[in-house]
Amino acid sequence: MKAEIIAVGTELLLGQIANTNAQFLSRKLAEIGVSVYFHSVVGDNAKRLDETIKLAASRSDLVIFSGGLGPTQDDLTKETVAAHLGRSLVTDELAMQRITAFFEQRGIVMTENNRKQALVIDGSAVFANDHGMAPGMGYTKDGVTYVLLPGPPSELYPMVDRYVMPFLTDLLPGKQVFHSRVLCFFGIGESALEERLLDLIEGQSNPTIAPYAKEFEVTLRITARAQTVEEAERLIVPVETEIRSRLGQYVYATGETSLHQVLVESLKERKETIAFAESCTGGTLASLITSIAGSSAVFPGSIVCYSNQAKHDLLDIPQEVLDVEGAVSEKTAKLLAENVRGKLHTTHGVSVTGVAGPDSTEGKPVGLVYIGVASEGCPTVVKQLQLSGRRQAIIGRTAKTALFHALQRLKER
Numbered sequence: 001m002k003a004e005i006i007a008v009g010t011e012l013l014l015g016q017i018a019n020t021n022a023q024f025l026s027r028k029l030a031e032i033g034v035s036v037y038f039h040s041v042v043g044d045n046a047k048r049l050d051e052t053i054k055l056a057a058s059r060s061d062l063v064i065f066s067g068g069l070g071p072t073q074d075d076l077t078k079e080t081v082a083a084h085l086g087r088s089l090v091t092d093e094l095a096m097q098r099i100t101a102f103f104e105q106r107g108i109v110m111t112e113n114n115r116k117q118a119l120v121i122d123g124s125a126v127f128a129n130d131h132g133m134a135p136g137m138g139y140t141k142d143g144v145t146y147v148l149l150p151g152p153p154s155e156l157y158p159m160v161d162r163y164v165m166p167f168l169t170d171l172l173p174g175k176q177v178f179h180s181r182v183l184c185f186f187g188i189g190e191s192a193l194e195e196r197l198l199d200l201i202e203g204q205s206n207p208t209i210a211p212y213a214k215e216f217e218v219t220l221r222i223t224a225r226a227q228t229v230e231e232a233e234r235l236i237v238p239v240e241t242e243i244r245s246r247l248g249q250y251v252y253a254t255g256e257t258s259l260h261q262v263l264v265e266s267l268k269e270r271k272e273t274i275a276f277a278e279s280c281t282g283g284t285l286a287s288l289i290t291s292i293a294g295s296s297a298v299f300p301g302s303i304v305c306y307s308n309q310a311k312h313d314l315l316d317i318p319q320e321v322l323d324v325e326g327a328v329s330e331k332t333a334k335l336l337a338e339n340v341r342g343k344l345h346t347t348h349g350v351s352v353t354g355v356a357g358p359d360s361t362e363g364k365p366v367g368l369v370y371i372g373v374a375s376e377g378c379p380t381v382v383k384q385l386q387l388s389g390r391r392q393a394i395i396g397r398t399a400k401t402a403l404f405h406a407l408q409r410l411k412e413r
Contacts, residue, residue: 001172003029003036004060006052008068008077009151010043021066021149021156028160030210032169032178033225034062044074053084057144062168067151069134071113078137078148082121085141089119092126095135102133121148127163131155138167145171176225179232181240184253184262185218186404193218196246200239207232207239216393216400217259252407259403260288266410267298272347274406276302277315277340279327279353280369284399300344305336315339326362328353330370330382337372338380349374350406352398357391367394371402373409381409 005022012019019041026036037060042052049068056063068077082089096118103110117134120126127136132155138147147164149156185193190213194201197220201209207224222239224232244251253262267274276285286302289295303314308327311317317335325331333351341349354369355361367387374380383405387394 001034001061002059003034003062003064004038004040004056005036006040006042006056006063006065007151008042008044008049008065010045010074012041012067013043020153021151024153024157025064025066025160027221028165029168030221031180031223032165032172033176033223034168034172044068044076046076046080049076049080050084053081057084057142061143062145062147062171064147064149066149066156069117069136069148069150071111071116071133075116078119078121081139081146081148085121085139085146087124087139088122090122091115091118092120092135093118094128095120095126095133098129099133125167127159127167129155129159130162131158136164138164140171176227177229177232178223178225179229179236180221180223181236182255183220183222183240183243183251184255184257184259185220185247185250186216186252186259186400188218188247188250189213190218193220193247193250197243200242207235209239209243215258216397252404258288259400259407261292263403263407263410264289264292264295264298266407267347268294270347270410270413272410273298273300273345274348274350275300275340275344275346276402277336277349277351277372278302278304279306279311279336279351280356281352281395281399281402282306284395285350285352285402288399288403300346303340303343311336315343326364328355328362328364328368328370330384333370333372333382334374334380335372337374337382341374341376347376348406348409350402352402354385354394354398356394356398369394369398369401371398371405373405375409375413378409378413381405 005025007019007022011017022039029036040052042049065077068075099118120137121139124137124139129135134150136149136159194211207222210221212219222236224235226232278285283304289299305311305314308322315336316339321331333353336351337349351372355364355366357366369385371383387397
């Protein structure tokens with residue numbers, strides 16, 4: 001099955017929002033062995049959308065649309081697809097009931113154009129929208145399956161997981177199972193990882209190996225097709241074992257997760273706590289940790305000590321150290337980590353201090369960063385980094401590296 005994804009919305013062409021739906025859909029289709037050959041973006045224009053649909057139908061077996069199912073006049077996706085298919089639009093009663101109930105519960109008068117959101121292509125499989133109003137739908141004609149989905153990711157993602165994936169799986173020949181194992185890497189770039197695994201990637205058939213970069217990390221998905229999940233697992237195990245034998249030192253987790261989530265879960269398991277002293281990251285570490293539900297059990301707080309005065313007043317860094325060694329130094333990073341642990345009474349203290357740019361500080365180059373890790377019963381360690389890139393990239397990489405070293409400390413204890 002050859003698939004094509006068409007994102008609909010002028011706001012995408014203007015760069016006002018990113019096309020994250022296409023990325024998500026491509027990953028989900030890869031999980032069931034469907035190859036995506038084309039991505040298209042088209043504005044809210046019926047003529048251009050119709051041209052795009054005709055082209056897609058001529059070269060793809062599956063065409064998935066995201067966006068353009070809303071109540072306004074420029075939401076044209078289902079009208080244009082229905083016209084292409086020669087089908088009428090009919091009201092889906094369940095969707096209409098949900099839309100009516102939404103407005104009644106909030107005491108808001110429903111405008112007439114909201115009824116448009118309940119319209120679906122006559123004869124289509126309807127996918128309920130559990131997190132919004134406009135349902136999705138699927139329709140097959142002349143060997144081509146058309147799937148229409150809402151644009152907001154908060155609506156599209158759960159709809160795909162709950163309804164669309166089973167719908168598509170039923171279309172596949174042989175009813176095979178596609179099962180994946182995801183390995184999360186940190187400390188190695190996507191190109192370096194691919195080079196180390198090039199023979200496996202080039203020789204892949206079943207399982208397949210797909211690396212991709214994600215927020216200063218690299219994820220590797222191993223996918224096997226088989227008659228059962230157990231059989232797919234047996235195919236995946238030797239491939240995973242070989243990958244770990246080459247790059248195991250960079251693997252920090254298995255599954256769709258993140259460094260901060262794994263760190264929080266690991267601290268919970270150990271009944272340990274952590275605090276941060278953040279200079280150049282300015283609270284980024286605290287923001288990442290507190291994005292995880294339940295992080296309060298392991299994280300009492302963070303001290304953002306951006307200025308030298310704050311380092312001195314809040315974390316007792318001697319003025320002599322700041323004057324002689326500098327704020328960006330191994331000594332300062334060591335003391336920050338130790339002192340924040342002491343002040344917030346935690347098992348672990350992690351510090352970050354560095355030059356994020358765009359200008360140098362204390363005569364030290366942009367990208368120079370020190371990360372300190374102080375732990376109960378262990379000697380404090382300080383890691384020196386020399387990063388490159390723009391300011392936000394340096395901050396992001398610094399924060400992720402600090403999380404990684406904190407996680408490594410937990411594994412060492």
